[in-house]
Amino acid sequence: MLSPVRALLVGVALIVVTNAVVLGGVAYNRRGEPESSLRLTERELQMRNWGWAENENSSIDLYLRWRVSETDTLDKDYYYGGAYRRNFELDAQKLRRFGFDVSGDLESEEVRRRLQFQPAKMAWVVLEQDGPAYQKVLARAIQGRDVAEVAAAANAHADSKDRLEYASNNLENEQRRESRLFVVQIAAEEAGLRALYPDRRMYAIVRGAIKLSVEGDAGRRHLSAYIDGIDVDAIRVPHTYREIVEPFAQPREHNGCCDPRYMATVNFGQRLEPWIAELALMK
The missing domain is CATH 1.20.5 (Single alpha-helices involved in coiled-coils or other helix-helix interfaces)
Structure with missing residues (x-):
């Protein structure tokens, strides 16, 4: 001893x-040079733990607020990181490349349980900031507002006015407050991803995890995968910039409720880990 x-x-x-x-x-x-460098605002970098000021750990973390892009391999919806789950429609061959066991009859409850309880598998995740994925969602919001506006003009019914108000608010939120950071690709291998997404000021490659899911009703079941998280979720605010975000410790009404108050340059390094290189108040 x-x-x-x-x-x-x-x-x-x-x-x-x-x-x-x-x-x-x-x-x-x-x-050396960062692997990628994204310009983000509070739309994409938010405080999640509002009680930090009362904690013994006085550090301040900002969290990446990402969404999933609508693509050919996704369903027609998208989600904010940590809020909702939306699935990547990947075939069995692609799922095997991630290391999933996809054998068995999906109509068997025992098989479905075994498949869905497999551990999460590592994946390479491509994040796109203020690019085509966001423009697509913004265009959809504009179209929704325009359709509602025409309907309200042709019909004075209260429901039409309510739909117009909802569509107008949705568009304003997309234009001014909602996150522009989207997951646009997941892959089992990193090789070749940077060649597909060469703009290092729009695209960051990070590590993440995906899990297997069985979707559909009896007779129409199929396999898919969903993002179980990314490795770079929280980013520590350097002491140099603490005074900028410290006054914002009190919670807002909800995510996306208000205009962004600060902006930051977030670099991703050789190990694809992020740090805040610059942070300033919005003018």
Whole structure:
């Protein structure tokens, strides 16, 4: 058994080694030019833990608020990270490439349970900031407002006016408040992704996790996958910029309720881990 003094020395040595490894990883991640660099605002970077000021840990984290793009491999909806689940319609061959076991009869409850309880698998996730995916959603909101406007002009019924008000508010939120950061691709391998998305100021490649899901009713069941999270969810605010976001510790009515108050340059390094390079108030 170690003596108290030796045990203390071992403990101190472990702390020193651990800190050295962590700092070494940070230094390597930030070495050279960033792998990508995105310009985000509070629309995409938000405080989620409003009680941080009362916690012993006084650090401030901002969280990436991402959405899933509507593409040929997705259903017709999208979601905010952590809020709703929407599935990637991937065939069995693609799901196997992620490491999923997709064998068995989907009509069997036992098989479905086994498939869906498989551990999450690592995936490469492409994030797009203020690009075609956002423009597509914005165009859809404009079209929805225009359709509702025509209907309200032709029909004075209260329902038509309510639909117009809803569509107008939805458009305003898309234009001014909702996140423009979209997941536009998931892949089992990183190779070739950067060639497909070369603009490093619009696209960031990060690691994430996906899980298997069985969708559909009896006789029409099929396999799909959904994002179980991304590795870079929380980004620590450097002490240099703490004063900028500290006054915003009180919760807002809800996400997307108000205009953004700050903007930031977020760099992704050699290990695809993000850090805040710049942060300032919106003018």
